[in-house]
Amino acid sequence: MSTAAVHTGGIADHIHPEPQGFIRRYVFSIDHKIIGIQYLITGFVFMVLAGMLAEIIRTQLLHANGGFVSPDTYNEVYSVHGSAMVWLVIIPLITGGFGNVIMPLQIGARDVAFPWLNLLSFWIFPVAGLMLFSSFLMGAPVAGWTEYPPMSLQAGPGTSMWAAAIFLVGVSSTLTGINFVVTMFQMRAPGMTFTRMPLFCWAQLATAPLLMIATTALAAALAALFMERQFGVPFYDPTKGGSPVMWQHMFWFYSHPAVYIMILPAFGMISEIIPTFARKPIFGYKMIAFSSMAIALAGFMVWAHHMFTSGLAPYLQLPFMILTFTIAIPTGVKIFSWVATLWGGKIHYTTSMLFACGFLALFTLGGITGVFLAAVPFDLHVHGTYFVVAHFHYVLVGGSLMGIFAGMYYYFPKMSGRLLSERLGKWHFWLFFLGFNGTFLPQHWLGTLGMPRRVPEYDPQFTFWNQFSSISSYVMTLAILIFFVNVLWSLRNGKKAGPNPWGARTLEWQIPSPPHYYNFKHIPTVYGLPYDFGQPLPYKGLEEELTDTPVSVGAH
Amino acid sequence: MNAVMIEHIVAIVGGIIVAVVSAVALKNDWKTPGMENQVFKLMLALLCLGAIIAILAGAGVLGNFHQGGNA
Amino acid sequence: MAVANLLYGHEPGVEHVDQLYAETRDLRLQGFLLFLISDCVLFSSFIFAYFYMRNSGQGWPPPGIHRLDVAFAAVNSVILFGSGATMHYALENWKHGHFNRYAMFMIATIILGACFLGGQAYEYTNLIYNEHVTWAGSGIFGASFFTLTGMHGFHVSVGVIYLFILLLQSVHGVYTKHKYFGLTAGTLYWHFVDVIWVVLFSIFYLI
Numbered sequence: 001m002s003t004a005a006v007h008t009g010g011i012a013d014h015i016h017p018e019p020q021g022f023i024r025r026y027v028f029s030i031d032h033k034i035i036g037i038q039y040l041i042t043g044f045v046f047m048v049l050a051g052m053l054a055e056i057i058r059t060q061l062l063h064a065n066g067g068f069v070s071p072d073t074y075n076e077v078y079s080v081h082g083s084a085m086v087w088l089v090i091i092p093l094i095t096g097g098f099g100n101v102i103m104p105l106q107i108g109a110r111d112v113a114f115p116w117l118n119l120l121s122f123w124i125f126p127v128a129g130l131m132l133f134s135s136f137l138m139g140a141p142v143a144g145w146t147e148y149p150p151m152s153l154q155a156g157p158g159t160s161m162w163a164a165a166i167f168l169v170g171v172s173s174t175l176t177g178i179n180f181v182v183t184m185f186q187m188r189a190p191g192m193t194f195t196r197m198p199l200f201c202w203a204q205l206a207t208a209p210l211l212m213i214a215t216t217a218l219a220a221a222l223a224a225l226f227m228e229r230q231f232g233v234p235f236y237d238p239t240k241g242g243s244p245v246m247w248q249h250m251f252w253f254y255s256h257p258a259v260y261i262m263i264l265p266a267f268g269m270i271s272e273i274i275p276t277f278a279r280k281p282i283f284g285y286k287m288i289a290f291s292s293m294a295i296a297l298a299g300f301m302v303w304a305h306h307m308f309t310s311g312l313a314p315y316l317q318l319p320f321m322i323l324t325f326t327i328a329i330p331t332g333v334k335i336f337s338w339v340a341t342l343w344g345g346k347i348h349y350t351t352s353m354l355f356a357c358g359f360l361a362l363f364t365l366g367g368i369t370g371v372f373l374a375a376v377p378f379d380l381h382v383h384g385t386y387f388v389v390a391h392f393h394y395v396l397v398g399g400s401l402m403g404i405f406a407g408m409y410y411y412f413p414k415m416s417g418r419l420l421s422e423r424l425g426k427w428h429f430w431l432f433f434l435g436f437n438g439t440f441l442p443q444h445w446l447g448t449l450g451m452p453r454r455v456p457e458y459d460p461q462f463t464f465w466n467q468f469s470s471i472s473s474y475v476m477t478l479a480i481l482i483f484f485v486n487v488l489w490s491l492r493n494g495k496k497a498g499p500n501p502w503g504a505r506t507l508e509w510q511i512p513s514p515p516h517y518y519n520f521k522h523i524p525t526v527y528g529l530p531y532d533f534g535q536p537l538p539y540k541g542l543e544e545e546l547t548d549t550p551v552s553v554g555a556h
Numbered sequence: 557m558n559a560v561m562i563e564h565i566v567a568i569v570g571g572i573i574v575a576v577v578s579a580v581a582l583k584n585d586w587k588t589p590g591m592e593n594q595v596f597k598l599m600l601a602l603l604c605l606g607a608i609i610a611i612l613a614g615a616g617v618l619g620n621f622h623q624g625g626n627a
Numbered sequence: 628m629a630v631a632n633l634l635y636g637h638e639p640g641v642e643h644v645d646q647l648y649a650e651t652r653d654l655r656l657q658g659f660l661l662f663l664i665s666d667c668v669l670f671s672s673f674i675f676a677y678f679y680m681r682n683s684g685q686g687w688p689p690p691g692i693h694r695l696d697v698a699f700a701a702v703n704s705v706i707l708f709g710s711g712a713t714m715h716y717a718l719e720n721w722k723h724g725h726f727n728r729y730a731m732f733m734i735a736t737i738i739l740g741a742c743f744l745g746g747q748a749y750e751y752t753n754l755i756y757n758e759h760v761t762w763a764g765s766g767i768f769g770a771s772f773f774t775l776t777g778m779h780g781f782h783v784s785v786g787v788i789y790l791f792i793l794l795l796q797s798v799h800g801v802y803t804k805h806k807y808f809g810l811t812a813g814t815l816y817w818h819f820v821d822v823i824w825v826v827l828f829s830i831f832y833l834i
Contacts, residue, residue, distance in 0.1 A: 606821065
């Protein structure tokens with residue numbers, strides 16, 4: 001595992017001629033940077049759509065007797081909101097988006113191992129997304145993003161469309177996972193042993209097997225649901241000998257690793273951003289790297305903690321409870337390492353850093369409520385209530401989404417050559433932070449007081465905090481709008497960034513912004529960790545990267 | 557000599573042939589280096605195992621031959 | 628690869644695609660193996676479902692369902708395993724440059740694979756029309772049996788077609804004695820399909 005990579009040849013090793021024409025450069029591009037940006041754009045488009053669905057939910061819940069949409073429509077709205085956010089927003093943004101743009105640059109490669117497969121992976125994604133949203137035209141799924149039978153068996157045609165769409169986006173994920181594993185194993189620059197690889201890549205390395213293995217398990221569950229709905233093949237219908245609990249096992253066996261898919265790359269992003277803006281080496285590099293692998297592995301062993309109220313025997317609940325507690329350990333190791341990195345550092349509070357610090361605070365809170373939920377007696381009380389909703393929004397929005405925003409402010413200059421406006425960025429951050437906490441903090445006690453989730457109306461005792469939550473969500477939406485304005489404005493008018501506006505030390509910052517299509521004129525040799533601030537850069541061979549020397553097609 | 561008998565015999569004889577052939581191939585290729593060859597050797601071993609299972613099934617040693625289920 | 632040749636092959640200074648092809652072989656092998664692993668997970672998920680349903684206390688086979696024909700399936704299995712052996716020898720002969728022997732073994736593999744599919748078709752017809760065991764109408768027995776063996780049969784069909792394409796390609800000189808990743812991939816895929824069948828045969832017919 002610690003031998004240096006070998007030049008493996010192929011399209012991604014030699015400099016090939018630049019692609020010509022708009023279609024080959026920007027539409028059907030095999031360049032990982034373009035594909036990554038395509039993922040980011042598409043992911044953000046779906047985020048707007050899924051976000052509008054979220055606001056429909058919050059507007060419905062402004063009043064105890066609802067009244068904004070019908071209860072049936074409400075079911076459709078939260079089902080598609082959840083499905084879209086998980087499969088069309090967070091996972092594509094964080095793996096296909098940032099993984100594609102950054103990872104090959106950080107390992108000193110010219111592209112991923114299978115660029116054509118990458119292209120295929122991307123284009124499946126918008127198609128599948130359109131399929132999911134088209135389900136609104138035919139009776140969208142109504143049983144939540146988890147689609148438990150028997151409700152999912154009895155619902156309208158949109159549920160089958162949902163199954164097909166998610167199956168397809170799962171194929172995209174699986175292929176990306178395969179691509180990333182082979183890329184990171186085979187295409188690191190000479191001298192870059194695994195223990196000299198940046199932590200963002202370690203995070204992607206931990207996530208890629210999850211993409212590959214867990215997603216296929218979901219494909220099986222979805223295929224079975226589809227076959228049962230369309231052809232009557234009994235898997236989950238108890239009247240025909242099937243079992244709804246079996247769906248839950250198969251679904252959660254994927255969906256628990258899925259949440260690690262959604263958070264591990266964000267952890268990787270934070271591991272890059274914090275050292276840079278604290279001007280200090282990352283504390284505990286190896287601990288962070290290996291804890292990512294530990295989380296990925298252990299993530300396969302805890303799925304039934306989503307099923308504590310499904311009638312599992314107590315002797316089964318206990319090991320899942322204990323294993324879930326233990327996942328908090330590697331996660332805690334990371335949090336402590338990041339805090340230790342900040343300690344004694346010279347902190348630069350750029351917007352990116354603000355989001356990273358916000359991530360630390362909010363993800364920790366979400367993680368703590370996760371440990372509460374791991375305890376069976378507590379979970380039995382709050383399962384299916386707003387406490388769970390609060391928990392996963394803290395880790396997914398306060399965690400993953402904040403990580404994505406942090407990454408956007410950090411890497412936008414690398415991708416576009418321009419900086420995002422810090423002024424708008426600070427507005428974005430603070431409004432988002434306040435809005436987010438206002439929306440989801442009260443949901444903790446709404447849950448423990450007994451408000452169930454997925455309900456279009458509620459007992460009037462919960463009114464005040466629901467209204468508080470809804471108003472705060474509008475603030476959060478405003479913040480996200482500011483972000484989009486920032487992106488669109490800065491593309492034209494942002495300050496020019498130069499190759500390394502943050503003074504970072506990983507390889508992607510040693511080349512122009514945006515990089516040339518071939519990434520590096522000469523693949524550098526690596527002889528140290530990138531986080532030793534104050535020491536000379538641990539690379540050799542980068543002298544010509546920022547100069548005007550011409551590059552010859554076919555060069556190594 | 558009905559169809560079932562023939563099936564049993566074909567299964568046993570065919571299984572023996574395949575098992576021997578794959579075992580011989582495995583033995584001859586035992587020392588080849590490289591990941592590709594390791595995978596092939598694994599596959600050959602599993603193929604041989606499968607053939608042995610087929611022999612046992614043909615001989616009636618392994619196999620779910622009993623009728624229907626419990627009421 | 629052909630498309631890559633289209634894009635870059637005519638440019639001066641770029642190596643001919645054949646060389647690129649050889650150099651990417653290691654990567655493609657790893658990628659293909661990972662793909663096979665994910666395919667394993669797909670089958671494993673359905674196998675989990677089969678065991679979950681089977682252990683749900685209804686007895687097995689469920690009341691009213693005839694036992695499966697073990698002997699016939701054993702013969703069919705031997706046919707498939709035999710095709711695995713012939714595939715191995717096809718590749719061996721290719722590597723040693725004996726084209727005619729390679730072609731012979733390749734054709735034998737394809738024919739044996741097709742025979743296996745024929746055997747499966749016969750079994751399905753018998754189950755559906757004589758014993759009235761169907762995919763959707765026979766409870767969890769029909770569901771698990773036809774889904775898993777059907778998925779496997781689909782994989783075998785794709786494999787037979789792919790092997791046929793490989794044969795045509797090798798006749799047209801796409802592969803050389805040193806660069807033959809397509810044949811390696813085909814062999815790996817075929818062995819994979821074989822191994823899955825070992826598992827399916829055991830869990831449906833033997834236990």
